[in-house]
Amino acid sequence: MMKKTVIAENLTKVFVTKERKGLFKKGLKKRIVAVDHVSFEVYRGEIFGLLGPNGAGKTTTIKILSTLLLPDEGEAWVNGYHVVKEADRVRATIGVSLYSDRGFYWKLTGRENLRYFAYLHHISPREAERKIEELLELVGLKEHADKLVEEYSTGMKSKLNFARALLNDPETLFLDEPTIGLDPASARTIREIIKRLSREGKTIFLTTHNMEEADFLCDRIAIINRGKIVAIGTPRELKEMVRDKNIVEIEAINLTDTVVERVRRLGGVEYVSVTLADPVSFKGTMRVTFDGEFDECLPDLLKVLVDSNVRLLYVKPSEPSLEDMFIALTGVSFYEEHVKGSKK
Amino acid sequence: MRNMLKALRNNLLVIYAVYIKEMKIWLRYPSWIFVFITLPYTLTGLFYGVGYAIAGNRAFDNFVKNTGARNPVLYYLLGSTVLLLSVIIIEDMGASIRSEQLRGTFELHYLSPANKLLLWSSYVLPHGTVSFIVIAATLAPPLIWETRTLDIVSVLWTIVLLFIGMLPLYGIGLITASLTIRFKEPWAIINIIKAFISVCSGFLYPLTVLPHWLQLVSKTIPTSYLAVLLRDILIFDRKLLLEDIRLTALVITSLLYLALGFGIYLRWENYARKTGDLSKY
Numbered sequence: 026m027m028k029k030t031v032i033a034e035n036l037t038k039v040f041v042t043k044e045r046k047g048l049f050k051k052g053l054k055k056r057i058v059a060v061d062h063v064s065f066e067v068y069r070g071e072i073f074g075l076l077g078p079n080g081a082g083k084t085t086t087i088k089i090l091s092t093l094l095l096p097d098e099g100e101a102w103v104n105g106y107h108v109v110k111e112a113d114r115v116r117a118t119i120g121v122s123l124y125s126d127r128g129f130y131w132k133l134t135g136r137e138n139l140r141y142f143a144y145l146h147h148i149s150p151r152e153a154e155r156k157i158e159e160l161l162e163l164v165g166l167k168e169h170a171d172k173l174v175e176e177y178s179t180g181m182k183s184k185l186n187f188a189r190a191l192l193n194d195p196e197t198l199f200l201d202e203p204t205i206g207l208d209p210a211s212a213r214t215i216r217e218i219i220k221r222l223s224r225e226g227k228t229i230f231l232t233t234h235n236m237e238e239a240d241f242l243c244d245r246i247a248i249i250n251r252g253k254i255v256a257i258g259t260p261r262e263l264k265e266m267v268r269d270k271n272i273v274e275i276e277a278i279n280l281t282d283t284v285v286e287r288v289r290r291l292g293g294v295e296y297v298s299v300t301l302a303d304p305v306s307f308k309g310t311m312r313v314t315f316d317g318e319f320d321e322c323l324p325d326l327l328k329v330l331v332d333s334n335v336r337l338l339y340v341k342p343s344e345p346s347l348e349d350m351f352i353a354l355t356g357v358s359f360y361e362e363h364v365k366g367s368k369k
Numbered sequence: 370m371r372n373m374l375k376a377l378r379n380n381l382l383v384i385y386a387v388y389i390k391e392m393k394i395w396l397r398y399p400s401w402i403f404v405f406i407t408l409p410y411t412l413t414g415l416f417y418g419v420g421y422a423i424a425g426n427r428a429f430d431n432f433v434k435n436t437g438a439r440n441p442v443l444y445y446l447l448g449s450t451v452l453l454l455s456v457i458i459i460e461d462m463g464a465s466i467r468s469e470q471l472r473g474t475f476e477l478h479y480l481s482p483a484n485k486l487l488l489w490s491s492y493v494l495p496h497g498t499v500s501f502i503v504i505a506a507t508l509a510p511p512l513i514w515e516t517r518t519l520d521i522v523s524v525l526w527t528i529v530l531l532f533i534g535m536l537p538l539y540g541i542g543l544i545t546a547s548l549t550i551r552f553k554e555p556w557a558i559i560n561i562i563k564a565f566i567s568v569c570s571g572f573l574y575p576l577t578v579l580p581h582w583l584q585l586v587s588k589t590i591p592t593s594y595l596a597v598l599l600r601d602i603l604i605f606d607r608k609l610l611l612e613d614i615r616l617t618a619l620v621i622t623s624l625l626y627l628a629l630g631f632g633i634y635l636r637w638e639n640y641a642r643k644t645g646d647l648s649k650y
Contacts, residue, residue, distance in 0.1 A: 040645060088645070093479055095642045117482040127473030130390065132397045137390070144386030145481035145488070147379040189477075 030197050030228040031067035031090060035099035036060050038085050059085040061252035062099065067197075067245075072219065072229040074243035076236070076347070082252040083232035084123075087199050090230065091121045104196045117146070120195035122186050122203060131175040135166055135185050138174060139192060146193040153192075160188040163218060180211035187215060191222075198222065200231040204238060216242055236347045248351060255354045260347060267345040267353045270295065271315040273323065274343040278308045278336040285311070287329050293317035294326070296352045314349055383483045384491045391495035405453065405503045412449035413442055416573065436575055438604050443511040445573060447603055448596065450507045452572040454500045455538055455592055456563045462492070462542020463549050463559045476647050485638070486631055493539055497532045504531070508603065523602050526609050530602075534595035536623040540630030541566070547637035551646070572596045591626060594619035 038060040044053050060082045067073040075083045088094040090101055092112040100107065106114040129138050136157060143153035161167045164184040174182065183206070190198060203219065204212035219242055223229055233239050239246050240260045247257045256263055280299050288311070289297050295316045301309035315322045319342065330337060395401065420428040420441070429441070438444045466489075469475035478488060504527070512519070519527075541562060548558050569583065570592035576584050587593040594615045601607040609616065641647045 085645075091480060093476060093642065093647055094645055095639075113482045116480055119480075121480045123476065124473050128477050129472070130394060130474060131472075132394045133390065137393065141386050141390045142477065142481065144382045145478065145483040147382055147482065149378075149382070 027068040027070075029066045030069050030071075030104055031065075031073070031230055032102045033066075033086070033090065033099070034064050034101065036063045036086065036089055036096050036101055037098035038082075038089060038094060039097050058252050060089070060096075063249070063252070063254050064099075065247050065254060065257055067228055067230055069196075069228050070223060070226045071244045072223045072231065072242050074239040074246040075230070075232045075249055076234070076239045076243075076246050076351075077232075077249035078234055081234075081249045083234075083249060084201055085252075086249070087121075087123075087201050087230070087232055091119060091199050092116055117193065118196045119199060120190035120193060120197075121199045121201075122190040123201050124186065127182075128186060128189075129174040129182065132173060134171050134173055135177065135181075136161070136170040138185065139189055142189050143192045148193065156192060156194070157188075160191055163191075164188045165214060180207050183207055183211060183215070187218065195227070197228040197230060200229065202232055202234070204233075204235065212238075236351075240347055246347070248354065250351075250355045256350070263347060263350045264345045267314070267349045270345065270349065270353070271317070271319050271322075272343045272345055272349055273313050273315070273319070273326070273340060275311045275313070275330070275340045276309070276338040277311065277330065278306050278338070279334055280307045280309045280311055281333075284330065284333045284335055287333060288313060288326060291322065291325050291329060293322040296349070298348065298352060312343065312346075312349065314353070380484065380487055383488055384494065387488065387491035388494050388498075391492060392498070395495065395499060405450075405499075406506050408453055409446050409449040409507050412453075413445040416445050416449075417441060435578060438600070440511065440515065440604070443508065443515070443604055444600070446507055446511060447504075447599060448572040448574075450504050451534075451592075451596060451599060452567055452570070454503065455534075455566060455570070455572075458496055458535060458538040459542050459545060459563055459566065460559050461496070462539060463545030465492075466546040467549050470647075479647060486635075489543065489634070490536075490539060490627070490631075493532065493535045497528075497535050500531050500535070501528055512603075517606070519603070522608070523606075526602055527599065530595060530598055530619070533619055533623050534592060537591040537626030540623075540626035540628070543630035543634040547634050551637060551640075566590065566592060569593060570596050588618075589622065591619050591622040594622070 037058070040057045040059055042055050042057060044055060046053075063082070063086060065073075075086060077083050085094065089096050090103055090108060092108050092115050095109060100109075102108065103115045104118040106118070108115050130141070133141065139157045139160065140153055143157065144150075148156065157170075158167075161170045164187055166181060166184050166188065169177065169181060174185070177185065183203075187200075187203065190200070200219070204215050207215065216238065219229055219231070223244075231242070233242075243260060245257065245259050246263060248255045248263070256266065258266075280301065285297055285299055288294060293315045294313055296314040297311065299309050299311045301307060303309070313326060327337075327340070420432065424431050432441050432444075433439055436444060466475060469478075478485065545558050545562060552558075569579075569587040569590050571579070571587060572592075576587050576593060576597075579587065598609060598613075598615055598619065602609055638647075
């Protein structure tokens with residue numbers, strides 16, 4: 026039986042925030058349930074992804090598991106240690122990467138930053154030098170190791186951050202949005218390293234709001250929305266949840282709100298989501314999920330699009346994606362800033 | 370025994386890490402050296418001018434009568450250097466934890482198994498080193514001018530006193546750090562504390578010039594003993610004895626302030642782990 030390295034049982038975290046209203050008026054206090062009775066288990070050597078939109082509770086969960094935050098309810102164990110009662114033991118066995126490009130002393134070099142944090146992890150100077158050399162090689166920063174961090178690019182800082190998380194050779198690695206803000210090449214490097222570490226037996230717990238990344242990297246994914254886990258499974262299992270749906274992907278110009286609304290009203294259409302690539306010409310990709318057969322629904326869909334002066338670039342049937350599954354489970358679209366999703 | 374040795378090695382490693390990091394950062398911002406060494410001279414000139422403006426030709430006689438010292442330059446240089454170092458440490462401790470928070474490095478310390486009390490108090494060593502260098506550099510010219518040489522015991526006592534004198538400042542620094550992280554705005558609190566310490570420590574005048582009630586208040590402040598003891602060694606050329614009651618008072622009050630600082634800090638730390646304030650900025 027596989028060993029469980031992370032166990033979360035009913036984790037709950039509530040934050041109280043104060044609204045500001047003008048100069049003298051007292052603001053109202055607001056309770057925000059960031060994590061709401063979340064439970065899951067992660068096994069040794071697994072890449073486990075916590076996938077959800079911004080503000081879903083991903084970072085709060087990672088902070089509770091890495092001992093930075095105390096839960097209001099529930100319990101959690103990491104590498105066999107209780108995150109509240111045995112916080113120091115948890116810290117000694119985990120690596121955490123919280124910010125992609127923050128968290129460094131800018132007047133120290135990359136190597137000096139790593140050395141400082143290695144000593145805080147009680148790694149002896151000789152062992153620290155060996156480990157730092159190995160990690161700089163791993164993340165491709167060897168040439169820049171002796172430059173001040175203030176001269177680093179965002180990508181270099183992210184890689185250094187990643188190297189720092191590995192200093193103490195952790196059993197479990199927590200990565201909060203590990204590729205956010207990175208150029209494609211740097212993101213690819215980080216993803217490859219994550220895969221390699223998993224093959225070497227490390228447990229990786231990562232959060233992301235990048236569906237493709239989660240699909241590519243994770244052995245299992247937990248979908249979190251508004252602090253609640255709405256589904257857990259392998260990417261394939263999650264996509265199977267919408268296997269019976271017919272999905273069509275359309276790339277086109279002039280995909281305005283009115284067009285989306287018209288499509289949404291069509292018979293047989295369950296969900297519509299649009300990702301706009303160009304907000305001026307309304308060029309983008311529309312994904313339409315039908316609960317009926319293509320033969321019945323597609324002609325009506327195409328007619329509405331043509332009548333609405335939409336210039337079609339391509340139309341093709343599509344395999345269910347994690348985003349389709351997310352919309353099916355939550356009724357809302359994932360990338361709220363970029364997509365106008367809707368449930369009929 | 371083996372575990373104890375391992376714990377000792379781990380703790381020494383943390384102290385070493387903080388020392389090297391701080392010294393490197395200090396040395397890569399070298400402009401502070403100029404400020405630290407010139408400001409006491411500027412302040413001394415200022416006090417000298419104020420004294421003369423108030424008392425005219427009688428200024429020097431009044432000074433000798435009130436302080437017992439015969440060299441106002443040395444007296445004010447020592448006073449303003451220690452004053453400057455004290456306020457900088459209070460300011461630095463309060464503001465540096467805040468700037469660590471803004472930089473994103475603060476929370477990362479909590480991801481390491483290093484003892485946090487040891488970690489934050491380790492800052493006393495690099496700051497103590499810098500303080501000693503600054504005092505040595507500032508006081509060397511007037512001492513050479515007077516053709517005075519300090520024996521090794523006096524130099525060692527100066528170093529010991531400076532390090533003990535740092536402890537309460539760290540305690541106060543931790544209190545201001547806790548309050549500033551809680552309320553996010555450090556300067557109001559820091560400036561009030563700085564003003565209080567400056568007035569009640571008697572860095573620039575003997576405490577006997579203060580009203581009686583304020584003299585009583587100053588007895589609760591460790592830096593008031595530090596100022597008197599440093600003056601005894603460096604200005605009056607007196608030998609400090611271990612049984613000196615002022616030394617005992619300095620040690621006891623310093624430890625009390627440090628303990629108070631840590632107590633408040635630990636309470637805040639627990640609060641911050643509940644509310645997420647460790648990473649809020």
